Amino acid sequence: MSEEILINVTPPETRVAIVENGVIQEIIIERARQLGLVGNIYKGIVCRVLPGMQAAFVDIGLQRTAFLHLSDLSSYELANKDSENIEHFLTENQQIVVQVTKDPIGSKGARLTTEISIPSRYQVYMPYSLKGGVSQRIECESERQRLRTFQDAFQEKHTSGGFIARTAAECIDETILESDMLFLLQLWESIQEKISAAEEKTLIHYDLPLSIRTLRDLYTDNIEKVKVDSRLTYQRLVKFAEEFVPDIVPIIEHYTRERPLFDIYNIEDEIEKALDRKVHLKSGGYLIFDQTEAMTTVDVNTGGYVGGKNLEETIFKTNLEAAQAISRQLRLRNLGGIIIIDFIDMHSEQHKTQVLQALERTLDKCHAKTKITEVSALGLVEMTRKRTRESLAHILCEPCSVCGGKGAMKTAETICLEIFREIIREVKQFNVQQILVLASVTVVDKLLDEEADVLSELETFLSIRIKFRSESEYNQEQYDVVLL
Numbered sequence: 001m002s003e004e005i006l007i008n009v010t011p012p013e014t015r016v017a018i019v020e021n022g023v024i025q026e027i028i029i030e031r032a033r034q035l036g037l038v039g040n041i042y043k044g045i046v047c048r049v050l051p052g053m054q055a056a057f058v059d060i061g062l063q064r065t066a067f068l069h070l071s072d073l074s075s076y077e078l079a080n081k082d083s084e085n086i087e088h089f090l091t092e093n094q095q096i097v098v099q100v101t102k103d104p105i106g107s108k109g110a111r112l113t114t115e116i117s118i119p120s121r122y123q124v125y126m127p128y129s130l131k132g133g134v135s136q137r138i139e140c141e142s143e144r145q146r147l148r149t150f151q152d153a154f155q156e157k158h159t160s161g162g163f164i165a166r167t168a169a170e171c172i173d174e175t176i177l178e179s180d181m182l183f184l185l186q187l188w189e190s191i192q193e194k195i196s197a198a199e200e201k202t203l204i205h206y207d208l209p210l211s212i213r214t215l216r217d218l219y220t221d222n223i224e225k226v227k228v229d230s231r232l233t234y235q236r237l238v239k240f241a242e243e244f245v246p247d248i249v250p251i252i253e254h255y256t257r258e259r260p261l262f263d264i265y266n267i268e269d270e271i272e273k274a275l276d277r278k279v280h281l282k283s284g285g286y287l288i289f290d291q292t293e294a295m296t297t298v299d300v301n302t303g304g305y306v307g308g309k310n311l312e313e314t315i316f317k318t319n320l321e322a323a324q325a326i327s328r329q330l331r332l333r334n335l336g337g338i339i340i341i342d343f344i345d346m347h348s349e350q351h352k353t354q355v356l357q358a359l360e361r362t363l364d365k366c367h368a369k370t371k372i373t374e375v376s377a378l379g380l381v382e383m384t385r386k387r388t389r390e391s392l393a394h395i396l397c398e399p400c401s402v403c404g405g406k407g408a409m410k411t412a413e414t415i416c417l418e419i420f421r422e423i424i425r426e427v428k429q430f431n432v433q434q435i436l437v438l439a440s441v442t443v444v445d446k447l448l449d450e451e452a453d454v455l456s457e458l459e460t461f462l463s464i465r466i467k468f469r470s471e472s473e474y475n476q477e478q479y480d481v482v483l484l
Contacts, residue, residue, distance in 0.1 A: 016029075018218065023328075025365070039206075044096055045059050046090050046092055058112055060098065061202065062109070068111075074113075096114065103388065106394070116128055123166060123181050215237055281318070287322060300319060318344060415439070426481055432483045436467045438474065
């Protein structure tokens with residue numbers, strides 16, 4: 001499989017696209033005014049302890065206080081106190097060093113942990129952890145054992161805490177791994193010095209910029225090219241690669257052509273499509289995505305597809321294609337939390353199993369952790385996907401100023417009837433002879449056309465005269481009833 005990483009840099013934002021076989025699979029956007037906080041280390045102050053939730057709110061200097069749950073305390077702290085009461089660990093006005101694990105999403109503040117972790121290319125150092133580990137994506141048992149043995153030997157000589165070998169550490173020479181781990185120890189020493197000198201509600205350490213994090217976290221052996229359209233960013237990437245992963249320097253390319261990098265791969269159009277509710281399948285079927293505060297629902301429909309030998313075969317093929325499309329869309333849209341998929345009802349248990357396996361297989365490529373359940377009694381597949389940052393729609397869009405984010409507006413007929421009721425209310429309350437109604441062009445046209453008979457009866461019944469004026473700046477739900 002051919003994979004490429006494309007990095008588009010402008011002063012206001014950086015965009016990273018993961019492309020497989022010429023098709024975009026994932027888009028990550030970081031704007032200068034809304035930099036991601038995940039990985040940042042702060043010296044905060046506990047402003048409220050909530051025993052009923054076994055959690056605390058911590059002020060780290062952001063607009064909203066951040067959230068720290070008992071389960072997110074470091075393993076060292078939990079091991080030293082045999083308690084399940086948050087009050088035994090934290091008190092109000094206590095200074096505490098925390099790390100952000102989830103960016104603020106919607107109305108929720110950032111999610112915190114005291115289990116500090118500092119990543120590099122091959123290892124993650126956890127200074128307060130009681131043990132280390134090896135990435136689950138490294139499946140070879142002999143390689144896992146080699147890495148564990150090396151980690152144990154290193155830690156006996158140098159430090160407490162624990163290291164976790166990342167996927168990129170597989171088959172890497174031990175001298176390179178040791179250099180990587182020594183770098184992390186030096187970095188942690190410098191962070192500790194800053195912690196000692198810092199005041200409360202202060203940023204102690206921030207993670208690398210998105211472009212370099214991409215090289216550190218997302219690069220795999222399958223990546224054939226890393227293209228970047230900024231000379232300065234290209235130079236930074238090469239410098240980082242020369243220091244930590246010199247083997248990949250040749251694949252980093254500075255894109256200098258006149259045509260925009262993302263246009264070459266049709267990425268702008270794909271981003272636009274990823275903001276739509278409806279996703280068309282090649283077979284003629286389609287998906288409907290609905291994102292709410294609590295969960296995301298995905299509805300699968302056959303649409304115009306009638307190509308199978310029989311109904312069951314048609315449904316099965318549509319669901320198989322939908323499973324692949326859903327996996328891609330979850331990555332592309334960065335949808336997280338609870339996700340409910342309503343596949344078309346299948347009677348064959350074998351077909352259900354194959355569709356689930358297809359979904360799991362395609363989700364294996366996803367960097368976010370996912371968990372999938374069996375098909376429920378109602379024919380639904382429930383799954384979760386770890387959410388650490390805002391979805392694509394939340395980054396690029398805002399709630400509609402007309403409908404308030406509901407995705408629906410009152411019809412012109414509904415507004416006409418509201419206006420009639422408001423007129424009756426005003427006439428009964430005040431002694432008026434004439435009323436002016438200000439409304440949108442659509443509503444006024446309907447009042448003077450389809451509702452003209454009702455309007456005439458209302459004027460006769462109330463013994464008043466009703467005038468109308470169209471306001472081009474009014475949306476369909478806006479209107480005013482003015483007493484003259």
